[in-house]
Amino acid sequence: MNCRKARSLLSAFSEEELSHSVREKLAEHLEACPSCRKESVVAEQVCETVKHLPRQKLSDDFNMKLFESIHNVPRAERTESVRMPKAAPSAFFYRLKLAVPVISVAGMLVLVLALVTGTTEMAPVDYTEVASVAATTPGPERSAPASQGFHNTGLRGLKLEQAMLESLTVAVSARNSSIFERLGRQQKQDFGTLNSRSLVRNVNQRTGNMRHYVLPNVPSTRRLAKNAAY
Amino acid sequence: MIERDSMLQREKLPDYQLMERIQKGDMVSFNTLVDRYKNRLFNVLIRMLDSAESAEDILQETFVRVHQHKMSFDFRFAVSTWIYTIALNLARNELRRRKRIQFLDIEDFTNRLKAPEEKVDNSSKLREVIDKAVTKLPQKYRQAFVLRDLDQLSYEEIAQILSVPLGTVKSRVNRARNMLRNMLKPNMEELYELSKGSVFTLGIF
Numbered sequence: 001m002n003c004r005k006a007r008s009l010l011s012a013f014s015e016e017e018l019s020h021s022v023r024e025k026l027a028e029h030l031e032a033c034p035s036c037r038k039e040s041v042v043a044e045q046v047c048e049t050v051k052h053l054p055r056q057k058l059s060d061d062f063n064m065k066l067f068e069s070i071h072n073v074p075r076a077e078r079t080e081s082v083r084m085p086k087a088a089p090s091a092f093f094y095r096l097k098l099a100v101p102v103i104s105v106a107g108m109l110v111l112v113l114a115l116v117t118g119t120t121e122m123a124p125v126d127y128t129e130v131a132s133v134a135a136t137t138p139g140p141e142r143s144a145p146a147s148q149g150f151h152n153t154g155l156r157g158l159k160l161e162q163a164m165l166e167s168l169t170v171a172v173s174a175r176n177s178s179i180f181e182r183l184g185r186q187q188k189q190d191f192g193t194l195n196s197r198s199l200v201r202n203v204n205q206r207t208g209n210m211r212h213y214v215l216p217n218v219p220s221t222r223r224l225a226k227n228a229a230y
Numbered sequence: 231m232i233e234r235d236s237m238l239q240r241e242k243l244p245d246y247q248l249m250e251r252i253q254k255g256d257m258v259s260f261n262t263l264v265d266r267y268k269n270r271l272f273n274v275l276i277r278m279l280d281s282a283e284s285a286e287d288i289l290q291e292t293f294v295r296v297h298q299h300k301m302s303f304d305f306r307f308a309v310s311t312w313i314y315t316i317a318l319n320l321a322r323n324e325l326r327r328r329k330r331i332q333f334l335d336i337e338d339f340t341n342r343l344k345a346p347e348e349k350v351d352n353s354s355k356l357r358e359v360i361d362k363a364v365t366k367l368p369q370k371y372r373q374a375f376v377l378r379d380l381d382q383l384s385y386e387e388i389a390q391i392l393s394v395p396l397g398t399v400k401s402r403v404n405r406a407r408n409m410l411r412n413m414l415k416p417n418m419e420e421l422y423e424l425s426k427g428s429v430f431t432l433g434i435f
Contacts, residue, residue, distance in 0.1 A: 011404040042418055043411050049360050050379045050410075055273050056282060058289070063264060066290050067257075070297050091395040 001029045006036050010043045241265075245309035252300050264293055267310065270381055271317050277376045278321045280365040288324060292317040307390065314383075314391045318373060325369060356417060363413045367406050374399050375406035 006029045012018050013026055030037045059065075089097070240248065240262040251259035268289060275285035295316050303312060367375060377388045378399075385403075389396045 008404075008408065011407040012400075017400070038418075039411070042414075043407065046360060046410055046414060047379055047407065049357055050364065050375075051382070053357055053361055053364075053380065055269065056276060058268055058272050058286065062268060062286065062290070063261060066264065066293050067261075069290055069294055089393065089395055091397055094395045094398065 001025050003029075003033060003036050006030065006033070007039055010040050013040070014044055014047065246305060249300070249303055249305070249309050252297075253303070260297060263296075263309070267313055268293075271313065274314075274376050274381050275317060275321055277361075277364055277380060278318070278369075278372065279324060284324060288317060288320045291320055295320075308387070311387055311390050314377070314387075318391060322369075359417055360410075360414065363410055366413065367409055371402050371406035371409065374402035375410070378403045379407075 006026055009018060009022065009026055013023065018026065030040055240251075240259055243251075243259075243262075245263070245266075248259045248263050252263065271292065272285055272289050275288050276282055279285050279288065292313065296313055303309070364372065364376065364380075373392060374388060377383045377391065378385070383391075385396055385399050389399045392399065394402075
């Protein structure tokens with residue numbers, strides 16, 4: 001332990017708030033280093049002197065003046081509220097509270113920059129995440145013409161469609177395999193064409209630009225699972 | 231005689247029972263509560279505001295508000311914490327008000343900066359220097375330091391009064407002590423000499 005570190009720990013040392021190992025290291029350092037030892041004695045002396053600083057006494061007529069003031073202040077003036085003490089906030093929320101102005105300013109800056117430069121490009125989507133969310137969320141059944149395909153809104157174009165299809169394939173196969181595990185391998189064929197509209201709905205919700213993509217009309221996963229259980 | 235007995239009885243009551251009586255309109259209990267806290271708070275406020283006159287005004291305003299808002303007191307908290315919270319909020323407002331109207335006198339400012347470097351001879355003068363150095367600590371560190379070291383409140387109570395996490399209070403007290411030690415560097419020898427005659431040591435030597 002160096003002198004700088006040792007001196008920064010003196011206060012915690014006197015309050016006995018250091019862990020056993022740090023305390024021992026500091027004690028070792030203090031024994032070896034006369035200047036830090038002197039500093040620790042002085043630090044303690046300062047604290048003790050502060051504790052015993054002379055206390056000033058209030059004027060004798062303080063209570064009288066106070067009671068006069070209580071009775072003389074017109075009711076109309078007594079409107080300002082007082083704050084009740086709060087339970088000490090957790091360190092995380094306290095830091096978050098301190099960070100809010102910084103985050104707000106940063107957000108505004110980004111917004112201004114986006115407006116100035118005129119770029120409206122969206123951040124890339126993590127398709128794996130989209131797929132995993134979609135695969136684990138059951139959705140309502142809804143029939144729609146199977147002839148409908150991707151409606152390309154032009155925002156991201158063909159690349160997006162391809163990526164979405166890949167994600168859908170991954171999600172559907174992941175979902176199938178989890179159900180197969182549950183129901184047994186022999187029923188695998190029943191699920192050969194398993195698909196999910198909820199998957200599409202979730203993807204649509206997250207991207208917001210492909211509204212009517214509907215997969216071929218197949219029974220829902222939940223219904224298939226239910227039938228298989230019987 | 232009866233009233234005197236009754237006052238003595240009230241002095242033994244814990245804060246929350248006094249508060250219950252105050253809520254029922256008992257002014258003798260209010261007087262007891264004022265007597266219990268006025269001198270402690272007065273000294274904390276002096277160190278916060280660096281002026282006995284302002285401290286007395288703020289103290290008076292604190293108790294006026296305690297009386298005025300007695301019905302809104304939440305019994306989940308300690309009465310002392312509530313009173314300290316009100317007093318420190320008022321002191322903070324006062325300091326903010328002063329900042330707005332203060333015109334900085336450069337000469338006075340330089341003198342104030344130089345003040346702790348004066349060498350002192352005896353312990354009473356040393357106390358004076360420490361007292362002055364405390365008032366030169368930045369406000370947020372001073373609050374925590376004064377409540378802890380001068381008024382001997384627990385860290386938990388200070389955290390509630392200042393509405394900051396417990397760890398923050400501890401680190402502020404630590405920072406304040408370190409700052410104070412740095413400010414008092416010129417008086418290191420005197421402090422060391424003084425400590426030789428006292429019983430205060432860290433208990434390891």
